Amino acid sequence: MKSLAPIIRTVLTILLALLVGGIIMQLSGKDALNAYGVLLNSAFGNPRAIANTLLTATPLIFTGLATLIAFRAGIFNVGVEGSLYVGAFAAAWVGFTFTGLPALPLIGLCFSAGALVGGLWGLIPGYLKARLRVDEIVTTIMLNYVAILFTDYLVTGPFFVPGMANAMSAQVAEQAQLPRLVERSQLNASFILALVSVIVVAWLLRRTTLGYEVKTIGSNPLFARWMGMPVARTILLVMFISGLLGGLAGAGQVLGVHYRFVSGFSRGLGFDGIVVALLGRNSPLGALLAALFLGALRNGSSTMEMFTQIPRDLIDIVIALVIFFVAVEISFGWLKRRTIAAATPEAEQKGQADGLA
Amino acid sequence: MSFLELRGIRKTYPGVLANDDISLHVEAGEIHGLVGENGAGKSTLMKLLYGMEQPDAGEIRLNGKRVMIANPQDAIRLGIGMVHQHFQLVPSLTVAENIALGAEPRYGPFLNRFRLRRQVQALSEQFGLQVDPNALVSDLPVGLQQRVEILKMLYRNARLLILDEPSAVLTPQEVESLFGVLRRLVAGGCTAIFITHKLYEIMALCTRATVLRRGRVVGTVQTVDTTPSEIARLMVGHEVEAPVITEAPADGRRRPRLEVRNLQITSGSRRATQIDLTVFGGEILGIAGVEGNGQQELVEALIGVADGVSGEVLLDGESITRVPTRTRRERGLALIPEDRQTEGLSKAMAIWENLSAGDYYQQAQGLGVLPLGQMRAMAAGLLNRFDIRATDERVGVGTLSGGNAQKVVIARELMRDPSVLVAVQPTRGLDIGAAGFVQEQLLRLRGAGVGVLLISADLDELLALSDRIAVLFNGRIVAQFPRAAATREQIGLAMAGKTMSENIL
Numbered sequence: 001m002k003s004l005a006p007i008i009r010t011v012l013t014i015l016l017a018l019l020v021g022g023i024i025m026q027l028s029g030k031d032a033l034n035a036y037g038v039l040l041n042s043a044f045g046n047p048r049a050i051a052n053t054l055l056t057a058t059p060l061i062f063t064g065l066a067t068l069i070a071f072r073a074g075i076f077n078v079g080v081e082g083s084l085y086v087g088a089f090a091a092a093w094v095g096f097t098f099t100g101l102p103a104l105p106l107i108g109l110c111f112s113a114g115a116l117v118g119g120l121w122g123l124i125p126g127y128l129k130a131r132l133r134v135d136e137i138v139t140t141i142m143l144n145y146v147a148i149l150f151t152d153y154l155v156t157g158p159f160f161v162p163g164m165a166n167a168m169s170a171q172v173a174e175q176a177q178l179p180r181l182v183e184r185s186q187l188n189a190s191f192i193l194a195l196v197s198v199i200v201v202a203w204l205l206r207r208t209t210l211g212y213e214v215k216t217i218g219s220n221p222l223f224a225r226w227m228g229m230p231v232a233r234t235i236l237l238v239m240f241i242s243g244l245l246g247g248l249a250g251a252g253q254v255l256g257v258h259y260r261f262v263s264g265f266s267r268g269l270g271f272d273g274i275v276v277a278l279l280g281r282n283s284p285l286g287a288l289l290a291a292l293f294l295g296a297l298r299n300g301s302s303t304m305e306m307f308t309q310i311p312r313d314l315i316d317i318v319i320a321l322v323i324f325f326v327a328v329e330i331s332f333g334w335l336k337r338r339t340i341a342a343a344t345p346e347a348e349q350k351g352q353a354d355g356l357a
Numbered sequence: 358m359s360f361l362e363l364r365g366i367r368k369t370y371p372g373v374l375a376n377d378d379i380s381l382h383v384e385a386g387e388i389h390g391l392v393g394e395n396g397a398g399k400s401t402l403m404k405l406l407y408g409m410e411q412p413d414a415g416e417i418r419l420n421g422k423r424v425m426i427a428n429p430q431d432a433i434r435l436g437i438g439m440v441h442q443h444f445q446l447v448p449s450l451t452v453a454e455n456i457a458l459g460a461e462p463r464y465g466p467f468l469n470r471f472r473l474r475r476q477v478q479a480l481s482e483q484f485g486l487q488v489d490p491n492a493l494v495s496d497l498p499v500g501l502q503q504r505v506e507i508l509k510m511l512y513r514n515a516r517l518l519i520l521d522e523p524s525a526v527l528t529p530q531e532v533e534s535l536f537g538v539l540r541r542l543v544a545g546g547c548t549a550i551f552i553t554h555k556l557y558e559i560m561a562l563c564t565r566a567t568v569l570r571r572g573r574v575v576g577t578v579q580t581v582d583t584t585p586s587e588i589a590r591l592m593v594g595h596e597v598e599a600p601v602i603t604e605a606p607a608d609g610r611r612r613p614r615l616e617v618r619n620l621q622i623t624s625g626s627r628r629a630t631q632i633d634l635t636v637f638g639g640e641i642l643g644i645a646g647v648e649g650n651g652q653q654e655l656v657e658a659l660i661g662v663a664d665g666v667s668g669e670v671l672l673d674g675e676s677i678t679r680v681p682t683r684t685r686r687e688r689g690l691a692l693i694p695e696d697r698q699t700e701g702l703s704k705a706m707a708i709w710e711n712l713s714a715g716d717y718y719q720q721a722q723g724l725g726v727l728p729l730g731q732m733r734a735m736a737a738g739l740l741n742r743f744d745i746r747a748t749d750e751r752v753g754v755g756t757l758s759g760g761n762a763q764k765v766v767i768a769r770e771l772m773r774d775p776s777v778l779v780a781v782q783p784t785r786g787l788d789i790g791a792a793g794f795v796q797e798q799l800l801r802l803r804g805a806g807v808g809v810l811l812i813s814a815d816l817d818e819l820l821a822l823s824d825r826i827a828v829l830f831n832g833r834i835v836a837q838f839p840r841a842a843a844t845r846e847q848i849g850l851a852m853a854g855k856t857m858s859e860n861i862l
Contacts, residue, residue: 209718209725216714219705225662226692226700227714228683 006281013325014293021318025310035310042303043296049303051185057295058187058256059084059266061194062249063273064280064287065201070242071282072205074218075235079125079140080246081270082147087118087247089151092254092261093159095172103175110176111193111251118247119240121147126239130232136239144270152263167263178256190252195288197245202284204241214238246270275323278330294319358421360385360548361517366415368401375401377572379415383517388539388549390559390566390580394592394788395759398572399552403519406550407439408432419517438515440506442522448495452505453477455494456512480511485541499647500531504538511542518542518549524558528647529816529849536562554592555817556585568592593789611637613674614808615659615690615777620668622654630654630832631668636777636808641799643823644812645848651832652812653695656781659810660692661685673776686715689776693766693783695812697759701766704755708747709736711754712769743768744794760791767798777808784818796822816845830854 022032043053063080070077091114098106125143128134156167178188205211213234217224225231249269254261276294280286301315359382368376376398383389393399404410406417408426416423419435426432432439446455453473454461462469462476477490488497488504497505503523510518520539524532539549539562551563559566560580567577568591576591615636622630630651636642646652657663659670661682670678677685694700702711713720713732721727736750745764747757754762763783770778780799784792799822803809813819819826820843827837828851836851 207726207729209721209727212710212713212717212727215706215710216703220699220703222699223701223703223714226660226682226694228661228681228686229714230683 009329010279010281010286010326013329014322017318017321017325020321021314024317025314028314030308030310030314035304035308035314038304038307039297039300039315041300042307043300047182048185049299051182051187053292053296053299054191055185055187055257055295056299057291058191058194059249059253059269060272060276060291060294061288062197062245062252063270064276064291065197065273065284066242066245066249066270067273068277068280068282068284068287069201069205069214069245070238071277072218073214073234073238074221075126075129075238075242076137077122077125077140077239077242078137078271078274079122079143080242080249080273081266081268082140082144083118083121083243083246084250084253084266084270085144085147085151086121086250087114087243088250088254088265089154089169089261090114090117090247091251092169092172095176095255096170096260099173101173101175106173106176107178107255110172110255111248114247114251114254115244116247118250119244122239122241122243122246123236126236126243129239130235148264151261155261155263168258169261171260172255176255177259178252186257188252188256190248190256193248193252197248198284198288201245205284210234210237246273249273275319278326279322359383359418360420362418362421363402363406364416364418366402366405366412366417368398368405368410368412374572376405376412379569379572379574381567381574381577383548383550385548386543386546387564388543388551388562390563391550391552391569392554392556392559392566392588392592393569394554395786396571396788397569397592399569400521401572402569403439403521403550403552406432407437407519433510433513433515436514436516437519438510438513438517439519440503440510440521440523442525444502444506446494446502446505448493450494451490452488452492452494452497452508453490455505456480456490456509458509460513476512477508480508484508484511484538484545486511486538498531499526500528500534503527503535507538507542511547516547518547519552520549521552522554523551524553524555525814526648528852529845530853532558556588559588560585570594589789611639614638614672615810616669616671616674617655617659618669618671620655620658620666620670622651622658622663623665623667632829632832632834634810634827634834636810638776638806638808639803640824641803641809641811641822643819643826644810644829645816645819645826645852646814646829647852648814650829652781652829654832655829656692656694656779656812659685659779660690686773689773691770691773691775691778693763693770693778693780695781695785697762697766702754702762704753706754707751708740708745708754708757708765709733709750711765712736712739712750712772715769715773739768739772758791760787760794763787763791763795767795771798771802775802775807777810778802779810779812781812782814783811784813784815816848819848820845828852 018036022036025032025035042049044050063084066080066083067077091110094110094113095106098109101109125136125139128139129136152167155169159169161168161170178190181187181189181191205214213229216229217231217234221231253265258265272294276287276290279290297315297319301312304310305312361383363379363381366376366379379402391399401410405412406426408428408431417426418424424435426435447458450458456477457473462472474490481488486504486508488501488508494502494505507518523535527535543549553559563580565577565579566588568575568588570592578588613635617632617634620630620632632651632655634642644652654663658666661680669676672685672688672690677688698704709732713736717727717732720732733750740747740750743764745761745768747761754765757765783795783799787795799809799811811819811823823840825837825839826843826848827834828848830852831854835854838847
């Protein structure tokens, strides 16, 4: 590949975050080395632990891909969470409505419904941005609340199931429940779909006209427009795909883990996609690795909490530190590039003009 | 003893030797020219003198005393003032407020407007720089804004003025008036360093000129003892030949390739423009005008990225007015935009990706799959054909020099054999070699029957290349001249909006 430098920098960044996290643990009177040991063991120590790490990573892979494809096009889509909710509900609805269908068609239909509804949900801010130039950050954040509260309304109102302690839909048909991959773990077939999605997104971005347009618009939208690229169409398409991947994340959780739609079940899986995309440096393969890393931390920390006196909140601090260092490192790299560019004679005049204008 | 003396100045940036052992004397009361191509080290040298950068070696002496200039404040304290090419004025403040900004006379915490006005008035009388201290800067023409910049420096008691390409934004008449101002300032006890790459300005204004090439001083000349071609030879290092132009084809063979009829752009807050023009095959129609008089609006309307356009644009007789950008390009419209870094290229992408930006979608196979290998091979071919200097086609465009980056734009636009080429400031910021290449390409297209619309603020370039010159002022074509009848003075008057009926064809 191009260069190992970004990977090395990411690993160093993670190590730095773990180091600072360890110092915080030590300062609060815990044995950091022991904690990390338990964490590592809980995440990878046995086949079941590994399976649970992959399980935790599965929705993050989807939401990471959903976020990065938008980022690549220069669209700051914070609305993956919303797509995830509406997609999850759509998948659940198909799953508990068309109970007469055999397994494969029903599962296919559930995922298609989740993907389609998630994608359409992404089209709303996409349309507002592409046609009316409405800032997507605001609209996607707002639409998240709409999606969360609307699906909550659906399962407490029209699709209310009496006798349930929490707001949740009816269970999906048994044949719609995804097959498990490992004994005594909820790891299920949606993980495989996530891996396929990584390949498909990577292929889309690298090999197709859409990928080329995404790259051009993401790196210089003005240039794309002056070259006559279909900028609005590309934004719509990207937002649809981004929403679609968010919908798949939701559908996967419904069909593989909860077997029903549970109000508020995600707790930020869509937002975690931003972390995954950032940490994975907007590359599909990077996002996969980042999702696995985050999955390991999350999965490991819940077990660690049981065996040590260390609350999992401390691992959330480590995750926050990772984000912090990655963000610092990215902006630092950007700064450094600028300084070098400004120092070369070719950029001299241009840089001066920029600086003084 | 010289007024200003630079001894052995050296400055390196990572990978670049910007100034190498530069020594320079400026005598009190002279206007000293500093010439050189882009990247020759002029700007770096002046940044060192103004304290914006520190030299790695060498010393600066003022009146024989060695001085350390750590920042622009130090420079101002020493009486060194810089007039930047891009003015540093606050448009919403008055002339007097701008002049005193940061050094205002005060009554306790309040601005002493009375004293401020008196000081500014006294200053402009002392140096003969007439300007209304109460006028808003935003209401002033560019020439007067520059005067405010100069006054700003005089207000801070600058006695050595550095002017960085001050004529770039002015009409020929404004340039003359600037020269007058500078001569008065020098007579009044100031000294000036005048940076330019226009040779006739050096000849007209400066007593002596120092020529830089690749970071080194290649010579200091007395303007009375030299010729413009001698200075050009020093700048470039070899003889410079002017482009050779053959006569345009006879009228009978000419057909209109681009016609613009009553084009009006009324977009948002931007100036409405109303433009009529025709570009014939086999000719270069030059558009002269001070920047900001509708050039950008015209280009945006032609390429199809402007909102609120009315009127009609015909390409080879067919209307393209309501046709999207992509279709316009497919029908044979090519564009070299003014700002290649933002409008013409995507810096973050590789050369081959930039070269494919116009036709990638036509290369796509089933499912929109791009034949990457084939596209890269094609790009490699263009690298050769257009002499783009890069290790290979995968190099990022952002790392190329201005000349090579412009060649990428030109290669992409010309490989499709356009019927009309719109070129906006195509040689700006290029060294003489690359500029010559660009001009050759324009002339080659002209010879091949392409209609070329050349929009430029550089009168010399327009006069050298155009078959006809039209002048854009305030959003309108106010005058048109055939090349034989075009003079610098007439065009200059039209650029300032002063039309004479006999100029209009």
